[in-house]
Amino acid sequence: MKGKKEKKIKITPIEHGTVIDHIKAGQGMKVLRILDLVDTDIDSIVSMAMNVKSSKGKKDIVKVEDKELKNEEFDKISLISPNATVNIIRGYEVIEKHRVEIPDLARGIVRCKNRNCITNQREPVESEFEVIDEEPVRLKCTFCERELVGEEISEHVI
C-alpha cells in the first residue's frame, strides 16, 4: 500500500494527453528530444520521471499534457526504447494503449557515426537509416552504409 501511495505522489495522473511508459531507464531525455518536446514554444506541459521502480526494474516515464501523439511520432522512440508503451489519456482514462513499433526507415532521428559521411557535412539532407534488424535494433546509413547498433543509436540521437 505504501508503495502505491508513493507512486501516486510521484506520477500524478493527467486529464488529457499522452503518457509514454516503460521507457528504458536513462533514455527519457532522449525521448523528449526525439519527439521535439524540449522546445519551449510548445504549449503542452511536459513532465518526466526517471528511474521509476517497476516490476521489470527501472524505467523512465514521459507525460505530455493536452497533446495526443500520433503513431508516426511515437514509433521513432522505438529505436532507443523498443519496449516503450504509449497511453492516450482522455478524462483521466486510458482510451488507447500502443506498443511502439520499429519503423522500416528512420529519418532525421539519429546522426551517422561516420564523421566522413556526407550527411555529417553542411548539406541540405536529413540523416536516413534503414532498419536492418530489430533485436537488437541495427540501423544502416542509406548514404555511407555504416551501421549503428544498440547503445550506439542512443549515443547518436540528434
Added chain:
Amino acid sequence: MSYSFNKKHVVAIDDFTVDEIKAIMEKAEELVPAAQGDVINTDLEGKLLATLFFEPSTRTRLSFEAAMKRMGGSCIGFARADTSSAKKGETLADTIRVAAGYADMIVLRHPQEGAAKLASKFSDVPVINAGDGAGHHPTQTLLDLFTIRKEKDEISNNHIGIAGDLKYGRTVHSLTKALSMFETEMTFISPPSLKMPKEITNILKKQGIEFKEVEDIKDALDELDVLYMTRIQRERFPSDKDYEEVAKSYHIDKDMLESAKDDLKVMHPLPRVDEIKVDVDGTDKARYFEQAANGVPIRMALLKLLQEG
C-alpha cells in the same frame, strides 16, 4: 538480349542485377573498336558529360572523358576541389543542381562517403559514382569483371585469388560482392591484420559461396585462374619495419609465377608500387594495362545505356 536498361543513377555495384552487368559488358564488347579509335562512333554526339572531381584521379577521369569523346560527346568539369565553387563554401547539393542544369550526365568523385547517393537525390540527370571516399567505385568493378570475361571468356567457373589489403580496399569489397553474383571460387590472400571484413565474408556465407583465406600467395597460386593484386599501404602499419616485413610476402615476380597455371592472368587496379615486379609486365600473364584500357569501353557502354535508357 531483350533487356531494357532503366537505371537512372549508378551509385554502387550492388545496385545492378546480374542481367544488367551482363548487358553493360555485352555493350562494352561491341564498343571496343570505337574505344580503340578503329571505327568512328557518334552515338553521343551533342551530349555533354560533367566530370566533377573533388579529388584527383587520373585514370578514372581520363577514361570517362575518353569514353565520352570516343562517342562524339563532350565534357566539362574540374579535376580538383580547389578549382570548384566548393572552395567558396558551396554545398555539394548545389554544385550538383547547377551541373545538372548544364550537362546530360554527371560523373562524381568526392572524398566523402555517401556523396554520390546525395548527388543522385539532387540531380535530374544520371549521376555516376566515380568513387566516394572509402565507399563505392562501381565502374572500377565493372571494368574488372569485363577484363575477367575478356580474358577467360566467362566470369563463372574461374578460381579468383584476391591479394593484398583486403580490409580497407573498397575495390576488393565491391569486386567480391560482384563476383558473388557469378559462380566463381574465391581465395582471399592477406596478412591477418588486413583480412576481408566479416560483413563481406558473411554475404558469401549467406549465399553459400565457398571461399578460402590464406596468408601466403604461394599457398594458392597454383590453383588460380586469375590473381587480383592490390597495394598494401604503408600507413596501415605502426612502423616501416612492420610494413616491409609484411608487404614483401605480397609481392610477385616472374620466377614466382612459374608455379602458376599457364593461363593465369594477373590483374591490378593500379597504381602499383612494388607488389608486381616489372619483370612480370612482359609475360602473357600480365593483364593490368589491358585492364586499365578496358575502362574506356566499359564506361562508353555505361554512358550510352544511361543516356538511351
